[in-house]
Amino acid sequence: MLKRIWTIFIRDLTVNMREFMTLFMMVIPLLLAVGINFLSPGINDTSVNLALIENENPEQAAYFDDFAHIELFSDKQRVEDRVRSRDDVIGILPKDNGYFIMTQGNEPESVLEYAKLLNVLYESDVQLEDARSEIIEFGRTVPPLKKMLVNILLLLISMLAGMLIALNILEEKVDRTVSAINVTPTSRSAFILGKSLTGMAIALFSSIACLLITGFYNINLGQAALVVFSTTILSLLIGFIQGLNSDDVMEAAGSVKLLFLPMAGSIAGYEFVKGNWQIFFYWSPFYWAYKANDMILSKSGSWPQLILFIGIILVICGAVYALLAPRIVKGLQ
C-alpha cells in the first residue's frame, strides 16, 4: 500500500512539475515572503509624518528628522494641502513667537500627541547629546508585525495546499478517475492519499523557504516543519471534505471562502482578545497552529509546549475526521 501511495505521489509530482501552475504555486509564497521583507522595515519605522516649510528653519527640520518623517514644502499653502490629504500628516508652521501645529482635524490622538511632544522638546532645546538615559536591548531584530505577517503566511500556505488538494480531487472526481481506480489493484484511499502528498510537499517546501527568506533562519526549523505538517493535515482534511462533497467548482469556491473565517477569527482572537476570553478560540485548530508558530518565531517555547499544541491540533483533526468519516467514504464512492 505504502509503495503504491509513493508511486502515485512521484507520478503526480512529475506531472505537476511539468505544469507551470505547480511551480507558480511554489513561487507565489516566496514572492509574498519577499514582499513582507520589503514592507516590514517601513511599517516598523512608523512614527509621525511632519510637514514643514523648506529652508524656513533647517536646524528645526534636522532636529525633527531624528524623531519623525519629514516632508518639506515651498510655502504654507503647500503644507496645508499636504495636511489636508488623506493620510495623517501634521504641519508645524511658524507664527509670530514660535510655531503652531496644523492638523486636518481627523488624526488619531496618538499622532497629534507625538507631534506636540516633538515640538515641546524642540522648543525646550532638549538635545540627544544631553541625554541622561541608557538603552539596553535584548537583541531582537524581528518586529512583531513582521512576525505576525510571516505567521499568517505560514497558515495561508497550509490552507492553499488544502485547497489545491480539494481542487485536484474534484478534477479527478469530474474526470471519473476515482471510480476508475476501483478496477485497479490500488485502493481509492491510497490513490487519494498519494495525490494529496504533492500538496503537503509543496506546503513544507514553501513554508521552510519563506522562513529562510524572511530571516527566520535562527529558529528551530524542525519545530516549524512539525507545525506546518500538522496544519497541512488539517487543510488536507478540509480539502478532502470540500473536494469530495462538492459537485462543482462553485461549491468548492464557496467552501474556500467559508474556510477563511475560522482562520481569520483565530488570528484576530489570538492577537487582540485578552486573557481568559481566548478560551473561546480553543476549539479552532488554526488558533493552536498560530500560537505554536508564534512560539517558534519568538524562540520562546519548549518542546513539551509545542508537542502539546500539535497534539491538540491532531486531536481536533481526528475528532473532525471521526465525525465526517461516513461523508468522506461516501464521497469516495
Place this chain on the structure above:
Amino acid sequence: MKLLSSFKKELILASRGFYFYVELVFALVLLAVLLFAIPQNFSSTSTEYLFFNLPQEGKGIFINNILKDDLDTKSEMVEVEASGKTFNAELIVTDESEIYIVDSEEAVRTLADSEKVIGAVIELDDNNQLHYKYYLQGYESTRLKNLIFILQNESTDVLEERFENQDVRPLSTDYEPLTDRENTIPPLIAFSGSLMGMFIMASYIFLDKKEGVIEAYAVTASSVWRYLMSKIFVVLLTSVVSGLIIIMPVMGFRINYGLLLLLLLTTGFFASSLGLLIASFYDNLVKAFGVIYLLVFLLMVPSIAYFIPGWDPVWIKIIPSYPLLQGFKEIILPNGNIAYPLITSAGFLAVGIILFTITNTRFKKTLSV
C-alpha cells in the same frame, strides 16, 4: 430584454446552488463578529515594568505622581510570573497603561524580556542625578529609540506644562471619529463583498467553460456579452445583499445608502470584470488560482495602511483597494466627503468597462479560452 431574461435565468440557477447561500451565511457571521466580538473601542493599554532604585522618599514621589492617574487612585499588590520566577509588584492601572512597580532590576529585565514590553530602572548616578535605564527589545526604530533617549532630559512638569500650551490649529473641527467597530466595516465590505467578486466570477466562468456553455452561445440568438453581464449581475446582487446585511444593523440610517450602493456596484463590477479577464486566460480554476491568490494578497496590502495611521506610502495609493477602502470609510464617516466616493465609483466603473470590453473581445474570439 435578452439581458434581463439571461439575468433571471442565472439568478434562478444561482439560487439553487450552494454558493448563493454561503454568501449570505458569511455576511451574517461577519455581522455577528462585528456586533458581539469587536468592541465599540479596543482597549489600548500598554504594560510597563518599573524599578525605582532610589531612597524611599524619592520612590514615594514618583509613585504618588503615577497614582494620580490611577483609575481609583489606589495601587494593588500582585504577583507576576515570568521565566519560571515569581515577582512581587505594585500594580497601578491608568487609562493608558498597566504599570507594575517591582523591587529589583532583575525583575524588570526578566519581565521586559519575557513579556516583550518596555522596562525601566530609575536610579541615581555618581553625581546624585536621576539616571534612566530602559530595557528595549531591539526591533524598535531608531527614531523611537531617540525619543526614549531624550524624554527625561527635561523635568516632566515643565514638559507637561508646555505640552498643554501647544497651539494646535485644526483645519476642520466638524470631524467625528468612527468607533473601532465602525472602522472595521470598510475592510470587511471591501474584501467580503466587492473584491471576492473577482474570485467568484472566475469560478462561475470556469464552471461554464467545463460545461461548454460559452461555445453554446455561438449558436444562440444571445450574445456573449449579455451572458457575461448576466453573470456579473448575479455577483453584484449577492455583493449588495451581503454588504447591506453587514452594514445596516451597525450603521442604521446614519449613512447615505445611495452612495454606498453606487460604490458597492461599481467596485463589484470592476472586481467581476477583473475575474472575467483572468478566467479568459486559463481553462480551469486550479490554473488561475495562483494569479488570483497573488492579486488578493496585493489588494490586502492597503488594509495594513488603513489600520496604521503613520504608514501610508505613495505606492500603496495606486493599488485599487486603497481608494475602495477610503471610499467606504468616507461613506460611513459623519460629515464624510461625498465627492471622494463619487470620483472613486466613476474610476472603478471606467476601468471595469475597459476590462469588460477586453474580456468580451477575448471570449468572442476564442469562444472558450
